[in-house]
Amino acid sequence: MDDAAHPHAIPRSTRPPLRELWRFAGPHRARVIGAGAASVANKAFDVMPELLIGAAVDVVAQGEDSFIGTTFGIADRFTQLSVLVAITIVIWVFESVFEYVAIVQWRNLAQTLEHEARMDCYRHVQTLEMAYFEDRTSGGLMTVLNEDVNQLERFLDFGPHRLIITIANVVFVGGVFLVVSxxxxxxxxxxxxxxxxxxxxxxxxxxxxxxxxxxxxxxxxxxxxxxxxxxxxxxxxxxxxxxxxxxxxxxxxxxxxxxxxxxxxxxxxxxxxxxxxxxxxxxxxxxxxxxxxxxxxxxxxxxxxxxxxxx
Missing domain, CATH: 1.10.287 (Helix Hairpins)
Structure with missing residues (x-):
């Protein structure tokens, strides 16, 4: 029997999944924004090594006329490369720190939302009429309460982080191309x-x-x-x-x-x-x-x- 036949059946959202998830995470939006900001910062520092590779090639090819040479007023190529090494270390440290912060925040948020989704779903199950359970097997309900909720947690562990860094990657790389040509x-x-x-x-x-x-x-x-x-x-x-x-x-x-x-x-x-x-x-x-x-x-x-x- 279709769920619509039961007045107290588990409601199905007509909104897109990500929009529905954003609505459900309403009480935790500050944490979502914080984790998202850490993901963006992680990708910003992750893109920078490509700029440093170009700067290193520029030092070797242009010498004192390179971008590093003219910016810092350094003529010696080895000294310019040493400056690049120092900048590289700083960038990699910040990239690693922001990756750690972003992943920890997303995974902690995933655990919280998993718990709340399971409890919200179970409380709703308790309000259903007995007729609903006559047409449903316990395995189907367990799939929702356990497997589906676990899938939500697995998605939230890395899904939003990867989605955000993918979009940020396109924006940052596109910005470099737009500035150059x-x-x-x-x-x-x-x-x-x-x-x-x-x-x-x-x-x-x-x-x-x-x-x-x-x-x-x-x-x-x-x-x-x-x-x-x-x-x-x-x-x-x-x-x-x-x-x-x-x-x-x-x-x-x-x-x-x-x-x-x-x-x-x-x-x-x-x-x-x-x-x-x-x-x-x-x-x-x-x-x-x-x-x-x-x-x-x-x-x-x-x-x-x-x-x-x-x-």
Whole structure:
């Protein structure tokens, strides 16, 4: 029976999942913002080594006319490289510190939201009419209260951090390209709209597959719960093989649903990498030609090539 038939069934949100999660995390938004700021700072320092690589190449190629030389008034190349080493150490320390702070904050927040989601869901279950439980198995409810809530915790452990640093990476790298050359920015970032569209398309196609995985997981959970609970009866009537075959069939269905989801989801990264390759090739050709003509400094060219790979 559909949930809509029960006036007290567990409500299904019509909002996008991330928006619903943001609403649920309302009492902890200050912590979310703090963790997000740490993630952005982590990525900002993480991008800087590419700038230092370009600066090092610039020192070797330009000598006292390099950016470091003119900025700090240092003529000796080795001294310039020593300055770069000191800056590198500071950047790596801050990058590591902010990564630690961000991950600890996100994981602590994940534990808090996992607990609150489980308790919120259980309290709601206690308010349901008995008719709801007549049409539901305990395995299905346990899937929601335990497995689904655990999945939420696993997502919150690293999901928001990775999402934020990915967006920050595009913004920071795009900012460098835009400052250096707007035309190179347009060429290198031309695949980004295609990547966004592909990601949204992939999400819509992936959701039904993982819904089938979840349904199959609930079924095998029900089967195992019933089989273990009725073990005395099974043994009394010699039904071991029959029950083993039933468990095996449900387990096979769960494995097949997972395989279908894995095949589809695994293809996402290689396809996206091909789109990024187009931007990398354009940067290599156009920026390389500008460097050969002398219109683009060798250090800047090196930085752009390295940064394109970060996309």
């Amino acid at each position: 707007p035309s190179l920015f347009l060429l290198a970032f031309s695949p980004i709209p295609a990547i966004v569209v592909a990601s949204l398309w992939y999400q819509t196609r992936l959701e039904p597959r993982y819904a089938r995985v979840r349904a199959a997981g609930g079924t095998i959970g029900d089967t195992l719960t019933n089989a273990i609970g009725g073990m005395v009866t099974i043994k009394a009537f010699g039904g071991e093989e029959r029950e083993a075959a039933r468990v095996g069939a449900d387990s096979e269905a769960y494995r097949d649903a997972n395989r279908a989801a894995i095949r589809f989801s695994t293809a996402f990264n290689p396809i996206i990498r091909m789109a990024i390759m187009a931007g990398f090739v354009m940067t290599l050709l156009v920026a390389g030609r500008a460097a050969l003509r002398g219109d683009l400094a060798l250090g800047v060219f090196t930085t752009l090539v390295y940064m394109t790979q970060r996309l």
